[in-house]
Amino acid sequence: MNFDRTGEPITSQRRWSKVRVLLALVRPHRRTLLLSLFLGLGATAASLATPMATKAVLDSLGADSSLAKPVGLLLGLVVLGGVSGFAQWLLLGRLAERIVLTARQSLVRRFFQGSVGDVQRHSPGELVSRVTSDTVLLREAASSSLVDLVNGTVALVGSIVLMAVLDVPLLLSTIIALVLIGIVMAVLMPRIGAAQHRAQQAVGRLGGLLEGGVRALRTVKASRAEGRESERVLAQARDAERHGVRAAVIEAGAWSIAGGGIQLAIIAILAIGAWRVGEGDLTVPTLIAFLLYAFQLVEPVTQLTTTFSTLQSGLAAATRIQEVEEIETEDTSHGGSFPHHGTTGAEIRLQDVTVTYPASKRPALDAVTLSFPRHGHTAIVGPSGAGKTSVFSSLLRFTEPGAGTITMDGVSYADLSIDAVRSRITYVEQETPLLPGTVRENVAYRYPQADDEEVWAALRAVFLEDKVRSLPGQLDEPVSGTSLSGGERQRIALARAVVHQPEVLLLDEATAQLDGLTEVAVQRVIREVALHGSVVTIAHRLSTVVDADRIYLMEAGHVRASGTHQDLLATDPLYRELVDALAIPTLPEPAPHP
Numbered sequence: 201m202n203f204d205r206t207g208e209p210i211t212s213q214r215r216w217s218k219v220r221v222l223l224a225l226v227r228p229h230r231r232t233l234l235l236s237l238f239l240g241l242g243a244t245a246a247s248l249a250t251p252m253a254t255k256a257v258l259d260s261l262g263a264d265s266s267l268a269k270p271v272g273l274l275l276g277l278v279v280l281g282g283v284s285g286f287a288q289w290l291l292l293g294r295l296a297e298r299i300v301l302t303a304r305q306s307l308v309r310r311f312f313q314g315s316v317g318d319v320q321r322h323s324p325g326e327l328v329s330r331v332t333s334d335t336v337l338l339r340e341a342a343s344s345s346l347v348d349l350v351n352g353t354v355a356l357v358g359s360i361v362l363m364a365v366l367d368v369p370l371l372l373s374t375i376i377a378l379v380l381i382g383i384v385m386a387v388l389m390p391r392i393g394a395a396q397h398r399a400q401q402a403v404g405r406l407g408g409l410l411e412g413g414v415r416a417l418r419t420v421k422a423s424r425a426e427g428r429e430s431e432r433v434l435a436q437a438r439d440a441e442r443h444g445v446r447a448a449v450i451e452a453g454a455w456s457i458a459g460g461g462i463q464l465a466i467i468a469i470l471a472i473g474a475w476r477v478g479e480g481d482l483t484v485p486t487l488i489a490f491l492l493y494a495f496q497l498v499e500p501v502t503q504l505t506t507t508f509s510t511l512q513s514g515l516a517a518a519t520r521i522q523e524v525e526e527i528e529t530e531d532t533s534h535g536g537s538f539p540h541h542g543t544t545g546a547e548i549r550l551q552d553v554t555v556t557y558p559a560s561k562r563p564a565l566d567a568v569t570l571s572f573p574r575h576g577h578t579a580i581v582g583p584s585g586a587g588k589t590s591v592f593s594s595l596l597r598f599t600e601p602g603a604g605t606i607t608m609d610g611v612s613y614a615d616l617s618i619d620a621v622r623s624r625i626t627y628v629e630q631e632t633p634l635l636p637g638t639v640r641e642n643v644a645y646r647y648p649q650a651d652d653e654e655v656w657a658a659l660r661a662v663f664l665e666d667k668v669r670s671l672p673g674q675l676d677e678p679v680s681g682t683s684l685s686g687g688e689r690q691r692i693a694l695a696r697a698v699v700h701q702p703e704v705l706l707l708d709e710a711t712a713q714l715d716g717l718t719e720v721a722v723q724r725v726i727r728e729v730a731l732h733g734s735v736v737t738i739a740h741r742l743s744t745v746v747d748a749d750r751i752y753l754m755e756a757g758h759v760r761a762s763g764t765h766q767d768l769l770a771t772d773p774l775y776r777e778l779v780d781a782l783a784i785p786t787l788p789e790p791a792p793h794p
């Protein structure tokens with residue numbers, strides 16, 4: 201039995217599921233594959249018939265008959281083989297590219313349609329390597345290898361049958377060589393596959409580490425850790441090289457054994473054949489035709505060796521692709537929608553909501569009850585790990601609660617589609633990621649139908665109009681080429697939230713210190729959106745909490761207290777501690793209650 205890297209046995213069921221990944225890729229292109237198989241068989245048939253046609257030419261020499269017919273046949277076979285082979289390779293080249301596209305489409309859709317938790321369990325660099333390099337390995341296995349496998353087998357079996365027609369005793373040495381080669385291959389091929397799988401895993405880890413390192417390049421440099429970081433990434437490159445070399449060495453061994461075995465069989469055929477010709481037991485044309493078949497065997501045998509190796513590498517890639525295929529896609533349209541509502545904003549309630557993450561024993565939210573009114577600003581505060589982000593994840597349905605209910609405008613989330621819920625919520629992440637594209641595309645991301653006037657108005661609201669007008673491309677300036685500061689990036693994300701009046705705005709404030717302008721922009725956005733909609737903030741700034749209409753103080757998955765800033769200051773020591781940490785400068789202590 202073979203074992204994978206984790207020590208888990210590679211059972212026939214797991215092997216079969218990898219094959220299923222390959223077949224699923226091929227299925228949409230089966231007609232093209234069948235056509236190229238058919239053309240390949242044409243080429244194989246032509247090459248199988250060639251020794252017989254050669255024998256016919258040689259036989260006609262002694263028989264005083266016309267040479268024209270057998271020579272014409274030989275020429276015809278050469279043309280048939282050439283044309284079929286050419287057409288087959290053209291088709292296969294196209295098929296390979298289509299297969300790689302099919303695989304990439306399926307993976308990319310999984311990434312974007314899988315749940316946040318499932319997708320983000322993988323490192324981005326790892327996922328990239330699966331889309332870019334693993335699909336290429338799979339492409340070879342799913343296109344030319346499948347065709348080569350069939351053609352090689354037909355050529356092998358056809359040659360043996362035709363050799364048997366020519367002379368059975370001579371066939372014996374060929375059969376012995378083929379059986380020995382088969383045994384050696386059965387032992388070596390799984391080892392090639394395992395080494396290739398490990399090399400691919402190392403390349404995947406390399407992608408993950410590289411992505412993380414480049415993302416944190418400033419920290420790396422400021423910590424003078426360039427050498428350490430590149431060593432960490434290169435260790436994976438060396439690991440990939442080690443396993444790659446191991447696979448190549450085994451492959452070279454397998455290839456030489458296969459080729460060498462056939463060469464030895466040819467020598468044996470030549471020696472035995474020559475002796476039998478001398479005995480008058482065999483004709484020269486038959487021996488030549490037999491030798492031509494034996495020489496022809498070199499190609500299918502070595503081709504099958506290479507094909508098996510390519511298939512192994514494709515199956516190893518299929519395993520890694522299958523891991524992504526196992527990410528369940530979210531059906532965002534399943535469920536009901538809201539009845540037409542004429543009012544602005546939305547009222548949301550969480551009733552006894554409990555959330556426990558798969559990897560965790562303790563619930564992140566434990567029977568939490570919260571309500572967010574249709575209009576106004578509600579802040580959630582609490583120490584790290586209190587469950588604030590989990591409230592947002594539940595509101596956005598990134599996470600489904602294990603117990604309890606969430607309702608929006610009185611309709612339970614259970615009766616609503618994910619699309620219906622998310623269509624009414626605008627979310628500003630703490631990290632405020634900008635997407636590849638222009639300033640306009642980034643600002644209008646949530647509301648793509650926004651016209652230029654609306655985009656400029658949103659930029660104006662967050663004090664970014666002058667900055668964007670100063671860029672050479674203005675709204676068409678790509679954000680990747682723009683040296684936007686951290687605060688400016690946060691304000692682009694805020695502009696994205698206000699380009700269209702949101703019904704519900706979930707704002708996860710940055711924990712890092714905001715520049716004064718950005719802080720004012722945050723307050724302004726909260727105030728304006730809260731006039732007509734519901735704003736819920738995960739607040740990390742004193743300026744955000746003081747004006748909130750209501751504050752929920754969370755601790756260890758519970759709601760510990762709620763009220764206004766002044767209420768909580770007066771009643772809750774944990775809140776006072778938090779405020780002390782947030783306050784710059786510290787607020788004066790409230791006057792003691794009489």
Ligand SMILES: Nc1ncnc2c1ncn2[C@@H]1O[C@H](COP(=O)(O)OP(=O)(O)OP(=O)(O)O)[C@@H](O)[C@H]1O
Nearest residue numbers: 557558559560564583584585586587588589590591
């Ligand atoms: N995907 C996850 N898998 C397992 N545990 C998680 C996951 N996300 C959060 N947790 C855990 O759930 C608890 C609540 O996390 P949550 O992110 O909601 O807290 P938070 O109040 O937002 O913290 P912070 O202010 O540090 O962001 C923590 O103990 C956290 O470790």
